[in-house]
Amino acid sequence: MAASILVVIMAAARGVPPRTAVVEITFSDRADLQRIRATGATISRVRSDRAEIYVPASRIEALDALELPYRITEWQPAALPKGRENYHDYPEVTAALAAFTEGYPEITNLVSLGQSEGGRELWALHISDNPTDEEDEPEFKYLATLHGDEPIGTELCLDFIGLLLSEYGSNPRITGLVDETSIWVVPLANPDGRMLGQRYNLDGQDLNRSFPVYPEDYSGTFFGGDALSDAGRPVEVGHIMRWTAENSFVLSANFHTGATVVNYPFDNEPGIPSGQDAPTADDALMESLSLRYAMNNPVMWNSPFFTDGIVNGSAWYSILGGMQDWNYRYVGCIDMTIELSDTKWPDDTALPGLWADNEEAMLSYLEGVHLGVRGLVTDKKTGLPVWAQVRVRGNTQRVFTDPEVGDYHRLLLPGMYDMEFFAPGYIPYLVRGVTVEEGGAVRRDVTLSDGDLNGDGWVEAVDIQMAIAAVLRQPGAVDADVDGGGATVTDVQHIINIALGKSPEPRPSGW
Ligand SMILES: [Zn+2]
DSSP: OHHHHHHHHHHHHTTOOOOEEEEEEEOSSHHHHHHHHHTTOEEEEEETTEEEEEEEGGGHHHHHTTOOOEEEEEEESOOOOTTOTTSOOHHHHHHHHHHHHHHOTTSEEEEEEEEOTTSOEEEEEEESSSTTSOOSSOEEEEEEOSSTTOTHHHHHHHHHHHHHHHHTTTOHHHHHHHHHOEEEEESOSOHHHHHHTOSSOTTSOOGGGOSOOTTTTOSSOTTTTOOOOOTTSOHHHHHHHHHHHHTTEEEEEEEEOSEEEEEESOSOOTTSOTTSOOOOTTHHHHHHHHHHHHTTSHHHHTOSSSGGGEEEHHHHOOOSSOHHHHIIIIIOOEEEEEEEESSSSOOGGGHHHHHHHHHHHHHHHHHGGGOSEEEEEEETTTOOBOOOEEEETTOOOEEEOOTTTOEEEEOOOSEEEEEEEEOTTSOOEEEEEEEEOSSSOEEOOEEEOOSOTTOSSOOSHHHHHHHHHHHTTOTTOOOOOOSSSOSSHHHHHHHHHIIIIIOSOOOOTTO
């Protein structure tokens, strides 16, 4: 083990990536998949009794020991076959993004998330009406080509950027989306792998198997103070993690190839074996969002392998260290893994058809970020934004306000919901009976109080008296509804508790 790590480090130091075999292997049951993974191979797709796996050259002997039939279909890094010239490589992606920002400076902001192991930038294009500001808008992201040999997503991202920019100001649907959404696009997340024609990064690491694993690496949320745990990960993954944590993403997708399906979380849930459904607390919402994409992509929708072109990740095959589960569990963002084509890297004559199949799907999925309930959470006394947790009663998942603006966006299917708001040092707040309908999100702004009604910096008898005056409806009484239930004795009780030194207010049960 130590020797093979040393080989990887030495190879990377010389700039020579380790060789990897792409292998088609036949297996008989799910236990075989576990044995395959235990050799150090990465499973990249599964169909009936066959899997495509990636095996470092040094691990081929371990694969032989399994005595399962296999054949090597390709070695990576690989020279690209002819007919792929119209794909954008790293310098061409860089040039295309520069041209976009030059052509549309008012609605674009190009940043680098950091450099890859090989010194290439991880470009992220922010598209919005005020692209350098944080606004009361939901944040959305598309990210492509974590796997360097799955570059269709890069092309679709560039097509998508071109669509948004060129139709802004003339197409009302697109103008509205750009004005009302904070849209981020990372067309090429693994530029070194892409330039080498290989799945892995320069160090031979699988970026979509290198995110923190629940519950080994983290058990809580970013908001809850759980450490980011980015140390020791591939540099590209570290950049993506920090960027994800710095922004308050609500909905996102990352593009791959090798199948044609929308794969939604969980990819892995402790205790649920691979091949079985691992639903999140938002399973119906996840299915609905997946269908938004799949039903607008005729190839997915008519898939002979996946009902309606969608699948729960674990029900297909479980993976550890993927990006989507980490997004949902750690920062409250619904992320999905969208597989765009059964052929990983088709001839470039396929690209116009792929764009035609995905254009409406990409727009429709983006529009999903405007469902549910949204609003601002501010401090009752100062009016300043509060970094708060937002939860729907009866659902364990929580989302978080953007600390710079205070806006939250809780995606929900139509229905009636009780919404709970919580932040350390504040009295928990409950909004009952919020009705969500089809179409745009309903707005519920919330102010949180620490019980200091007169704003003198202390919670004491005078604040209690002010709350009592409000409950008794005395003339001139202040608004003392600190918990969302109207001016009642519970407000008085909250303030008494804080005055008695029980601050910060204990969390509501189950938080
Ligand atoms: Zn992939």
